Amino acid sequence: MRHLLSTRDLLRDDAIALLDIAEDMSEVQNREVKKLPTLRGKTVVNLFFEDSTRTRTSFEVAAKRLSADVINFSAKGSSVSKGESLKDTAQTLAAMGADGVVIRHSASGAPQVLAQSGWIDAGVVNAGDGTHEHPTQALLDAFTMRRRIHGDAARGRDLEGVSVMIVGDVLHSRVARSNLWLLETLGAHVTFVAPATLVPVGASTWPVDIRYDLDAALAEVRPDVVMMLRIQQERMNAAFFPTTREYARQWGLDDERLLALRPDSIVMHPGPMNRGLEISSRAADSAQSTVIEQVANGVSIRMAVLYSLLSGDREARS
Amino acid sequence: MTTTLIRGATLPDGTTTDLLVADGRIAERGTAIATPSGARVLDAAGLVALPGLVDLHTHLREPGFEQSETVLSGTRAAAAGGFTAVFAMANTMPVSDTAGVVEQVQALGESAGYATVRPIGAVTVGLAGARLSEIGAMANSRAAVRVFSDDGKCVHDSLLMRRALEYVKTFDGVVAQHAQDPRLTENAQMNEGALSSELGLKGWPAVAEESIIARDVLLAEHVGARLHICHVSTAGSVDVVRWAKARGIEVTAEVTPHHLLLTEDLIRSYDARYKVNPPLRRDEDVRALREGLVDGTIDIVATDHAPHPEEAKDCEWDHAAFGMVGLESALSVVQAALVDTGLLGWSDVARVLSQTPAEIGRLAGHSHSFEIGSSANIVLVDPASSSAFSTDRLAGKSHNSPYLGMTLPGSVRHTLHRGYQTVNDGVVVDAGEVAAAAMGVARG
Amino acid sequence: MARIVLQNSDIARALTRISHEVLESNRGPHDLVILGIPTRGVVLAERIGAQIRQIEPGAPADLVGSLDVTMYRDDLAHHPTRAPQRTRVPSGGIDGKTVVLIDDVLYSGRTIRAALDAIGDLGRPRAVRLAVLVDRGHRELPIRADFVGKNLPSSTDERINVRLAEIDGSEEVSIDLATGAGA
Numbered sequence: 001m002r003h004l005l006s007t008r009d010l011l012r013d014d015a016i017a018l019l020d021i022a023e024d025m026s027e028v029q030n031r032e033v034k035k036l037p038t039l040r041g042k043t044v045v046n047l048f049f050e051d052s053t054r055t056r057t058s059f060e061v062a063a064k065r066l067s068a069d070v071i072n073f074s075a076k077g078s079s080v081s082k083g084e085s086l087k088d089t090a091q092t093l094a095a096m097g098a099d100g101v102v103i104r105h106s107a108s109g110a111p112q113v114l115a116q117s118g119w120i121d122a123g124v125v126n127a128g129d130g131t132h133e134h135p136t137q138a139l140l141d142a143f144t145m146r147r148r149i150h151g152d153a154a155r156g157r158d159l160e161g162v163s164v165m166i167v168g169d170v171l172h173s174r175v176a177r178s179n180l181w182l183l184e185t186l187g188a189h190v191t192f193v194a195p196a197t198l199v200p201v202g203a204s205t206w207p208v209d210i211r212y213d214l215d216a217a218l219a220e221v222r223p224d225v226v227m228m229l230r231i232q233q234e235r236m237n238a239a240f241f242p243t244t245r246e247y248a249r250q251w252g253l254d255d256e257r258l259l260a261l262r263p264d265s266i267v268m269h270p271g272p273m274n275r276g277l278e279i280s281s282r283a284a285d286s287a288q289s290t291v292i293e294q295v296a297n298g299v300s301i302r303m304a305v306l307y308s309l310l311s312g313d314r315e316a317r318s
Numbered sequence: 319m320t321t322t323l324i325r326g327a328t329l330p331d332g333t334t335t336d337l338l339v340a341d342g343r344i345a346e347r348g349t350a351i352a353t354p355s356g357a358r359v360l361d362a363a364g365l366v367a368l369p370g371l372v373d374l375h376t377h378l379r380e381p382g383f384e385q386s387e388t389v390l391s392g393t394r395a396a397a398a399g400g401f402t403a404v405f406a407m408a409n410t411m412p413v414s415d416t417a418g419v420v421e422q423v424q425a426l427g428e429s430a431g432y433a434t435v436r437p438i439g440a441v442t443v444g445l446a447g448a449r450l451s452e453i454g455a456m457a458n459s460r461a462a463v464r465v466f467s468d469d470g471k472c473v474h475d476s477l478l479m480r481r482a483l484e485y486v487k488t489f490d491g492v493v494a495q496h497a498q499d500p501r502l503t504e505n506a507q508m509n510e511g512a513l514s515s516e517l518g519l520k521g522w523p524a525v526a527e528e529s530i531i532a533r534d535v536l537l538a539e540h541v542g543a544r545l546h547i548c549h550v551s552t553a554g555s556v557d558v559v560r561w562a563k564a565r566g567i568e569v570t571a572e573v574t575p576h577h578l579l580l581t582e583d584l585i586r587s588y589d590a591r592y593k594v595n596p597p598l599r600r601d602e603d604v605r606a607l608r609e610g611l612v613d614g615t616i617d618i619v620a621t622d623h624a625p626h627p628e629e630a631k632d633c634e635w636d637h638a639a640f641g642m643v644g645l646e647s648a649l650s651v652v653q654a655a656l657v658d659t660g661l662l663g664w665s666d667v668a669r670v671l672s673q674t675p676a677e678i679g680r681l682a683g684h685s686h687s688f689e690i691g692s693s694a695n696i697v698l699v700d701p702a703s704s705s706a707f708s709t710d711r712l713a714g715k716s717h718n719s720p721y722l723g724m725t726l727p728g729s730v731r732h733t734l735h736r737g738y739q740t741v742n743d744g745v746v747v748d749a750g751e752v753a754a755a756a757m758g759v760a761r762g
Numbered sequence: 763m764a765r766i767v768l769q770n771s772d773i774a775r776a777l778t779r780i781s782h783e784v785l786e787s788n789r790g791p792h793d794l795v796i797l798g799i800p801t802r803g804v805v806l807a808e809r810i811g812a813q814i815r816q817i818e819p820g821a822p823a824d825l826v827g828s829l830d831v832t833m834y835r836d837d838l839a840h841h842p843t844r845a846p847q848r849t850r851v852p853s854g855g856i857d858g859k860t861v862v863l864i865d866d867v868l869y870s871g872r873t874i875r876a877a878l879d880a881i882g883d884l885g886r887p888r889a890v891r892l893a894v895l896v897d898r899g900h901r902e903l904p905i906r907a908d909f910v911g912k913n914l915p916s917s918t919d920e921r922i923n924v925r926l927a928e929i930d931g932s933e934e935v936s937i938d939l940a941t942g943a944g945a
């Protein structure tokens with residue numbers, strides 16, 4: 001694998017290979033010595049044009065556990081915020097000898113532009129671009145589901161027949177998009193539930209069922225997985241829905257809806273959560289919730305991705 | 319003054335003729351014209367002669383954005399593409415909203431000499447959409463402005479649009495509307511649909527264009543004014559214009575070459591060369607636009623030549639500028655999309671790329687029947703050639719062409735503006751030579 | 763042109779001998795951990811573990827594990843990305859134990875160097891021993907095997923092929939002139 005830019009073009013076998021490597025990485029996380037020498041001498045740059053301490057830290061831990069050197073290059077206080085172009089930044093990083101660039105950017109497609117540009121020869125990992133994709137989040141979500149469902153027998157398995165309901169602001173969610181493509185590839189069945197204002201135009205042509213009524217959808221689908229998406233504060237000013245109270249009432253995973261789930265259904269959230277808005281505290285902290293596991297699994301997945309992109313011979317991968 | 323004998327050109331109607339050009343005019347036509355002494359002879363065997371092309375929608379960028387294009391470089395690009403007249407859009411800096419600016423632009427065009435430059439005046443002061451600019455002063459200036467447009471921005475205020483349509487009637491002018499509802503397209507990046515949703519690029523719904531066109535044709539009908547619609551890009555827009563024409567409304571419409579050939583699928587690459595306003599649309603839109611041009615719903619092809627420096631495109635999609643250069647490639651793209659597909663013949667091409675745009679812009683001196691005594695604005699095209707489009711074909715300052723690397727048919731061999739050559743054997747003639755020739759015509 | 767150097771019965775005999783030698787040097791089966799290096803070393807480790815349990819019925823049931831060394835290799839950048847394989851340590855861990863590493867072929871010694879690093883990150887064994895089916899020479903590091911099924915002097919342009927029934931369907935060790943790099 002040369003770059004990880006999206007889950008849409010990830011082949012099933014490659015996706016499963018990544019999940020399997022993440023299983024190995026996860027075992028390393030349970031050892032006393034959590035570090036592997038694998039990427040010693042390699043340099044990974046975290047290029048964050050958008051603030052995200054959680055994702056940046058996760059990649060940083062992953063890279064360090066593989067013994068890579070990590071440089072954090074974030075927008076705040078750097079030349080990036082002073083209008084330096086992506087091109088100049090990329091050429092600077094190339095001059096510093098970056099082997100891998102983990103990029104988070106508010107502009108959709110920026111990681112692909114970087115990967116195609118010729119400005120830098122490094123492997124590029126999309127750590128979230130605009131409203132396009134967030135492939136490592138989808139991989140860690142799939143990893144979390146596979147573990148909960150298949151346990152120790154997870155290796156080599158896909159998610160055939162698993163029913164996943166993704167609820168909330170699908171329109172602005174790169175997590176929803178990346179999850180949809182990956183889950184589809186792995187054989188799961190996806191339902192989006194959202195107010196019509198937060199369903200992307202044209203989504204009816206995607207491999208997904210679209211529902212507006214959460215209670216009806218939960219009752220009929222009886223999903224294995226319910227994934228709640230974060231509602232961003234700025235959406236409220238843009239009239240996508242009238243009030244947060246109305247949103248929470250219609251599309252929030254409250255205590256009543258939690259009780260209505262199958263006892264073995266799992267509850268996921270990519271974080272950070274708005275407790276009391278899209279998810280109640282009880283739902284977030286219940287035994288069905290995987291929120292904390294998702295964070296731990298994030299490190300394993302990102303180790304697997306960095307390993308796959310940076311360990312082998314670059315010529316042979318391209 | 320040089321005398322030029324064009325030997326054996328094929329006219330748009332398919333007949334073959336010699337054309338003798340002297341003193342900037344067509345002096346003689348027929349077969350086997352004897353070569354006058356000292357005359358330059360252009361062997362036009364196998365070449366199609368078209369009236370010099372007229373572009374109703376060009377961004378020459380001067381004054382203000384000379385790093386992208388100047389009147390000189392933009393008209394060189396025009397000549398390379400077979401154009402002998404261009405209408406220069408008003409979104410310059412300062413904006414072309416006064417007699418002073420439009421006269422300056424026109425004078426720069428005259429002295430460069432590559433093509434006749436007709437400035438377009440802004441509808442509103444500073445393109446701000448608040449107050450009408452001095453339309454009368456521009457109309458009565460030496461630039462004799464007849465086309466008014468806030469292009470780049472939509473005249474969105476309904477009352478202001480009504481007043482503009484009414485007021486330009488006074489001067490036999492026309493308002494060219496850039497139809498784009500600003501609220502529906504805030505921060506929009508590409509055509510809205512499944513693909514924009516997948517790519518995470520903010521959608522630009524077709525209705526944002528169609529609703530403005532619908533309102534404006536009704537306003538034009540109500541006040542009995544002429545209306546021109548810039549760069550129609552959707553199947554729905556074609557339907558609205560078709561309906562308006564059937565109703566007898568005095569509306570004309572243009573389509574760009576790129577909307578006749580390219581679709582939004584190219585944006586999967588996030589290559590900002592494909593970022594344009596209005597955005598590339600779906601395949602069914604391209605088909606509807608071609609049909610509209612064939613059945614006369616759409617009157618003309620106009621380039622919307624929009625040069626940008628490299629740094630404006632070599633970046634993230636969201637941060638890139640809108641627009642493509644189009645003068646140099648227009649004729650090849652029209653040939654690929656319409657002639658080689660059997661939808662239009664060369665006489666139609668002459669109509670949509672020369673005759674009708676000249677009429678809409680009230681431009682004289684562009685004969686379409688090659689009659690003796692008419693001004694010699696002529697382009698000779700080799701339709702049989704085919705090549706990969708490269709920067710060698712670009713004669714302007716900017717290289718933001720979406721066609722680079724694409725194989726396109728046809729090439730401009732010779733362009734004659736007012737009887738002198740601006741392109742000779744596929745090569746743009748030296749600026750000094752063209753300026754001197756232009757001066758000669760002006761004196762003569 | 764492949765030449766068979768060990769047949770089915772030769773392999774069985776070699777493993778039996780190694781099993782006895784391991785028990786002898788460890789003075790019994792206690793505090794013993796057998797770790798196979800994937801892929802074929804794991805199969806050999808399973809067989810040796812079974813033999814040890816046969817010889818010493820009191821041997822612990824969870825005696826055999828696998829040790830993947832991919833993440834510890836020093837030549838990752840010279841090959842296409844390798845898929846790592848499973849590491850599984852017997853439930854008693856390795857601290858204070860005698861770990862016997864099992865691999866099919868000992869060559870440059872780099873795999874064993876990586877294995878020693880991997881073991882170091884898993885715990886602190888009392889001793890680490892090495893058993894291999896074939897030692898073909900050409901060491902690049904100061905490493906030697908404690909238990910060897912067969913010493914097989916070879917030249918570097920020859921290839922040693924180990925086939926085991928569980929993986930390859932047949933059972934033999936052969937040697938041939940390689941077209942590419944050695945094993």
Ligand SMILES: [Zn+2]
Nearest residue numbers: 469470496548
């Ligand atoms: Zn426009």
